Amino acid sequence: MAQSVTRTVQLADEAASIALGTRLASHLPAELAGWMILLQGDLGAGKSTVARALLRGLGQTGPVPSPTYTLIEPYELPAGRVYHVDLYRIAGADELEFLGWEELDDGLRLVEWPERVPALFKTADICLQLAYTETGRRAVLRAYSERGAAWLATLPL
Template sequence: MTTLKPNLLSQRDFDLPDEESMVQLAGRLASVCQHSCVIYLQGDLGAGKTTFSRGFIKGMGHKGKVKSPTYTLVEPYEIGPWRIFHFDLYRLADAEELEFMGIRDYFEEDCICLIEWPDKGHGLLAAADLTISIDYTPLGRRLSMLALSARGQSLLEVLT
């Protein structure tokens, strides 16, 4: 279901009954990702942000294990022409730590960034092209994708 939002932003909502459906949706999004982008992942603990990220990274063609960056803050992956960075900022004590790790270098034109808990890096992160919110429902999860840029809009338009 697609709902048009003010300022030409669009949103798509998906009801996902299980983990496998989350992984499949993430893989489909990865398969249509043809340009650099920044994706914010929001939701409560255990909602599925890391599961979605794993599905996306695998969908981009990664064959090995996808590690959670809970303690390292970021896990890098090089897949074809892309550098993919999976951030988990949950344990970030101070947003200024991102400056020390050279956060601006992660937002180049050959980079795709998946950022869990983006509110922890407020003011230092690149703006999101797509925000994904994951909520619990009685039947599984509801995943909402909101396009916040032309790049995010193009992802939603080709996601079937």
């Protein structure tokens, strides 16, 4: 992991999760190629909600289906390519090859259920972990690369 940069945000409701995804989108670097953001949390914690808001914030105006069954939903956006990836049904790192994982480095990879392939944490830039709290949800953003740390340190939350 890169230098330790962690930021925490309390999310009172779905609107706050959407606002977080929108804010993340508006502060991403101009060049998205090669970036990877991991989205971690229990079922229903809001991973897809944040991902959809981020995609909308980057200019996606059409449908934003869950990649649960397709595994990868690609988007050609004004900001660049984005791949929304769901690894819930993946058994391990060896299955990434069949998904064409290496070919996805020409855009931003938003990865749900990254714990299914722990090696991803070594190459990720940011991990956003969502957890239930008594008053809603908590989002913990943790840097895993130097550029992720620099970006996270300046992110207005």
